[in-house]
Amino acid sequence: MNRPASPALPDRLPGDPAPPLLAGSGLRKSFGLTRALEDASLSLYPGEVVAVMGPSGSGKSTLLHCLAGVVRPDAGTIEYGGQDLVTASDPRLSALRRSEFGFLFQFGQLVPELSCLENVALPLRLGGWSRRRAERSAAEWLDRLDVGGLARKTPGECSGGQGQRVAVARALITGPRVVFADEPTGALDSLNGERVIRMLTEAARETGAAVVVVTHEARVAAYADREVVCRDGRTLDTGARG
Numbered sequence: 001m002n003r004p005a006s007p008a009l010p011d012r013l014p015g016d017p018a019p020p021l022l023a024g025s026g027l028r029k030s031f032g033l034t035r036a037l038e039d040a041s042l043s044l045y046p047g048e049v050v051a052v053m054g055p056s057g058s059g060k061s062t063l064l065h066c067l068a069g070v071v072r073p074d075a076g077t078i079e080y081g082g083q084d085l086v087t088a089s090d091p092r093l094s095a096l097r098r099s100e101f102g103f104l105f106q107f108g109q110l111v112p113e114l115s116c117l118e119n120v121a122l123p124l125r126l127g128g129w130s131r132r133r134a135e136r137s138a139a140e141w142l143d144r145l146d147v148g149g150l151a152r153k154t155p156g157e158c159s160g161g162q163g164q165r166v167a168v169a170r171a172l173i174t175g176p177r178v179v180f181a182d183e184p185t186g187a188l189d190s191l192n193g194e195r196v197i198r199m200l201t202e203a204a205r206e207t208g209a210a211v212v213v214v215t216h217e218a219r220v221a222a223y224a225d226r227e228v229v230c231r232d233g234r235t236l237d238t239g240a241r242g
């Protein structure tokens with residue numbers, strides 16, 4: 001007897017949880033004889049803020065760089081929106097980093113010769129926007145981060161906390177789906193550090209961007225929805241925060 005062909009099952013059924021936006025699994029990475037990642041995994045859901053914590057040298061930055069397509073892992077899988085980032089070409093990865101990802105580091109990310117306004121406008125200019133449009137949007141972002149008065153100043157004329165708020169504006173101006181932040185408050189005192197992480201997470205939640213933030217500081221991780229702990233190149237997910 002011929003059996004009726006079963007209809008193709010949809011990828012997701014009603015009520016299924018949304019798939020992760022970005023999922024790295026079983027990641028391994030060595031630099032020469034140093035094994036930076038042994039077996040690291042991290043899934044990031046749309047709009048979620050995840051803190052990556054752990055001791056110095058445990059592989060946090062390497063994990064972030066792999067997930068962002070900056071460093072290619074030796075083994076493991078990374079999927080972003082259905083694309084395989086491990087095998088993606090270099091031009092594809094740089095296009096993705098420019099259009100879908102935002103980056104924030106501890107320091108040194110602003111171009112010293114440009115004004116704060118020009119720094120924030122830069123990602124849009126690189127994306128082909130006219131100077132006028134890009135700088136109008138940059139001015140709005142600087143106002144949003146409470147540093148509108150610094151538009152004509154250079155990064156060297158800003159305090160560390162002000163510079164980081166300018167850098168947050170620059171990381172978010174293109175409307176990234178994921179912001180990767182590596183110790184964004186590491187060079188700041190506790191008051192300024194708190195202000196930067198609060199403004200970053202608030203702005204990300206307003207724009208719907210997900211955030212992966214590497215930090216040593218529990219008070220920074222407190223702004224995250226979830227913590228992932230790295231130890232000796234392995235990850236341990238501590239689950240959702242209450």
Ligand SMILES: Nc1ncnc2c1ncn2[C@@H]1O[C@H](COP(=O)(O)OP(=O)(O)OP(=O)(O)O)[C@@H](O)[C@H]1O
Pocket residue numbers: 031032034035036054055056057058059060061062063230
């Ligand atoms: N480009 C590189 N070349 C050589 N070794 C590297 C490189 N990047 C990382 N490592 C090594 O890999 C290991 C993990 O480094 P990683 O920076 O990922 O750790 P981390 O947890 O972010 O450390 P920290 O908190 O001190 O920044 C360390 O032993 C580090 O020295």
